[in-house]
Amino acid sequence: MKKVIVGNHAVSWGVALARTEVIAAYPITPQTQIVEELAEMCDDGRLAARFVKVESEHSAMAACIGASATGVRAFTATSSQGLLLMHELLHWAGLGRLPIVMADVNRAVAPGWNIWTDQNDTLAQRDTGWVQLYCENNQEVLDTTIQAFALAEKLSLPVMIVLDAFFLSHTSEPVDIPSPADVDAFLPPRNAALKLDTSDPHAFGALTTPAVYMEMRKRQQEAFDQVPEAYRLIDADWDRRFGRSWGAIESYRTEDADTVLVTSGTITSTSRYVINERRERGEKVGLVKIKMFRPFPTEPLRRALAGIPKVAVLDRNISPGHGGIFAEELRSALYDLPSSRRPRVDGYILGLGGRDVTPDVIGECLDATRGNQSSSSSREDLWVGVKP
Amino acid sequence: MTQIPLKEIMPHEEFLESGHLACPGCGASLSMRMVLKALGEKTVVALPACCWSIIAGPYPQSSLKLPLYHSAFETGASVASGIKAALLARGDTETTVVAWAGDGGTFDIGLQALSGAAERNEDILYVCYDNEAYMNTGIQRSSATPLGAWTTTTPGAHPEARPKKDILAILAAHRIPYAASATPAYPEDLLAKVRKAKATKGTRFLHLLAPCPPGWKTADDETIELARMAVRARIFPLLEIENGETWRITVDSPGDPIGPYLAKQGRFRHLKNEDIGAIQAQVDSRWKALQRRVAGS
């Protein structure tokens, strides 16, 4: 069934098709439509979930923690300040290995108040032990939402689905909505063996001494190490059933490319347009889209970018005092390629606080990188289109 | 009046294990022991940070024979809400979900989540065991610390200068179906209230006074006596409130002078007679206000 829906509602449809059992959420722009639609679905019977209408995002995540620890499928959605308020509990869910799924609509953080998109809210959570999957369009949003539950429950890790404020959240696109039966076959009900259960009582989260804390941290890391392969299998299964797959990364027209853009989120779609245009002009340019930011898909990126001379990373985020986060992570990932095959990585800071990233802006970045003849990576990212 | 022997009303089944890590004479551990006896095995406990996070034992131990979730400091009520939602989602309407928090996690950092849960009338039993300061971190004042008390953050010549927050009134203002105060010093009253709370749907709140020997600077064996004195001196009246409207005193507080209660506790050692008089005046005025609420309901 095809429907024209906004990105936020694509999340809601995914949550409903996954037969989520507990939803706890608090309103925040631009996420609010997700939970409004879920409230409607619970109300009209399309979704048999308990909706806990909490008094804060903090309690939303806390309620999801409680629910997930009790063995059910739990979901919440938020943005920006709401996500930052959850921060402590993101760690709790992460180290508690609770397969909660959360949608975050990327929104810049205050002050001053800003409701438009950038990635600083989610990237600030990169060390909380959540898988992060960034989406480019509404179909990907819906598919990823359902895949996220499968991935989360496979490895006992919480998963965050990320979509851009307004460019996706409030933008209508045709979306193929799979049938509930097909989704049920893909995603059986959650069956947690270890949960809060009066017939098999355990305590969870008790004081963990230096003697064992580090081991638990390592088990968490091992689970993250398994994510790329696990996601590959889930995505392949999805592809078999629904004819679509997304990949941890996607290479687009990178064959024989001398310069490749690295993007995430909706900037990817604009970049595809730019790449197509340049290819038509005979320029050897391509694109790598990063969907999975945590764990960072180091191996696929190495395979995709080894031997490509120049890479331009478009970062809609900033780690103050360091630079664009995707660029830094990519440089780190490519560092131990042989120098002959290691690309030069240029970083561009753009689109913060919802500023438009137009084809011209992307073209500027592409040109700058292509025109730069330096052989080594610059450690200084370029701020694009910034007024003096 | 012939009393029913305690042993005939106290359930024999134990849900608390020996070897837990409470200090000797801990009122909080005894509170848990008695409350769980009244709740029985179909109980799940959400445990935000508090002394009990330690009492429950480190990995891989648990001092409870019940499922227990250690949660962040301010999330007792919200985690419990999620647990309850999950149980209901799986069709379990029978299990009691308990949030078990200290005074810090209730009066202070957890108040927002508690207020939210209470306002939503979540079907949970929230138990605050109140030892009147941040005891697990080493005796810092909380908004449950009583007027005049020494703590490490109200030291020397500057003891706690504000009266204790009236948490029961706050909860009552949420119009929850059941709110009550109790203490292990009056087990019969405590058990009756826990049973009533268990049988009630919606948010139930129990405020338990749990004396703390190291924090109150009292002898280990005075825990129960102190709680009894607090009740008798009207410092901690035992009452229950239904729907925020019907206020009832369940155990008579004869109004013993507060002096002997304070004198037993090192945290009040610095008090002069006029300080004690001021505290007594405050206790008296609160008692009068309570009497009015009881009479008016």
Added chain:
Amino acid sequence: MAESKAILDIAHGVPPVSVSQTSTRVNKTGSWKYIRPLYRDRVAPCNQGCPVGIDIEGYMNLLREGRVDEARDLVLRENPMPATTGRVCYHPCESSCNRASFDQPVAIHSVERMLGDMALGKPAAPALEKRAESVGVIGSGPAGLACAYHLARLGYSVTVYEAESEPGGVLRWGIPEYRLPKAILASEIGRIRDLGVTFRTNTHVGRDVTLAERGMHDAVFAATGVHQSRELGIPGESLTGVWRGLDLLRAVNAGERPQLGKRVVVIGGGNTAMDCARTALRLGAEVTVLYRRSRNEMPANHEEVEAALHEGARFSFLTMPVEVTGDPREADIDPLRAIEDTFGQFDRSSEDPRVSAVLCARMELGEPDASGRRAPRRVEHSEFRIACDTIVTALGEEADTDYLPAELHGGAIRVTALGETSRTALFAGGDLLEEPHTVAFALGSGKRAAIGIDHYLRMKAGEAGADVELGELKLGPDGNLSMTRWRADDPVARVNPVNEVVRVTDLNLSQFGHARRAEDVLRPAWETRHDFLEANLGLPREDAMAEARRCFNCAVCNGCEVCLIFCPDVSISRRDDGKFDIAYDYCKGCGLCAAECPRGAITMTREGL
């Protein structure tokens, strides 16, 4: 959390999350403690306060558990006549009852009376062994009866010598019927007789048989009591119409109903005085009791004084008789009296002038004397006259010890803690000793001597050493000896018993609820003053059982579980035998069990001692 339980397998090493796999019982938190609780049964103050040495706490606890027959048997171990003591003992146990500090003492006497009445017609447990030795008991008052009873239960052949026609001594001849019905006494003496005790009545030792003949006994217990009333020592004492109190009581107890006239003056403030006053009331007289001190100093039991007052006796305190007068003109003053004279109501001897009045002096109280009471002093020129037809003197009695070896003559006899006199094999008890002259003390002294005789005879037979650890036999440091402890066959399971008495400060009173003491059912005074039927009807069974439930059960663990309930460390468990185990591996020594124990049955002791 994990979707697979396999993470808990040891093969997986440390699991990915902090999830419990054991209980905290792996922590031996008991190592934290520096003091540890010990169950140590101590002694209830009533037990120590009972001159008979009854395990009151023990039978109260059995009653609380509904084990009525065992309670009755427990009393009979120490007290041969609970139906009697339940009526006539002035219950010092109740004076020492810890409950007095809480509301009112337990009505122990009423409970004992119930048990005693239930025991009527029931035999005492027979002797476990038969011993060859024979013991003679002189006097069948409470001391003699108790000694005979206990010796018989210890297996000895016992012969009781009684000068009167029936056994019982003061119980039979001194205490009026309305306080102790003869049938009750006879039944309890019957139980002693049924143990095989031989009673030789109408046998006055010293006249009918001599002490020298005691060669037929291996030991002798002398308990002949006091019979010789002290004299007033004032003019006119020998006039007709002046009765010795004991003589009056004896006559009435023998079934006589002497005519005392309308106005009777009783002189004295003790229990005999009260018995005489109430007896005189029942004989139809108006009674005035003269006592030279005030009400506060009266040695008589409070309840007796109250009863006498209710029945209509008047009291003239601070009044001392100085002369008994027989002036017939006194009688003429009263016209009514003259009429009675005419009808010859009085047995007036022709020679002796009959008493007509007593001349008294007013007294005032000075400084305390040797007895601790304020000494009365005569007020000058305060004499006044009380007209009367009969005077009864009740000033105390003295013993007649002529039948005893000369070294024992003169004053109270001194005996060892086991009742032995300075003469080997000769024991003494009852009112012959310097002890309060009460039934309870007499019963206690008889038991003590029985233990002494048993010890003496066993030592003689080479079965026992010379030393007796008296402390271990006493119910508390100041209590009487326990026959149960002597026989070492306590049916009450005690835990680490120590001989300390539990005081009210050792109890946790907050574990108790207030409950009113049940008061004995008293027949109305307007009724009792006209007959010799029992005046105090005791308590109905259910009220007596309720009184038993009021008992704090001081000092001895009664399995109330308060310790277990208030243990924060879940370290106390109940055993099948109703006692408790403490898991010292987990007990942190907080002491809450000891602090909350209602009855002081747990003691905190230093770790490692």
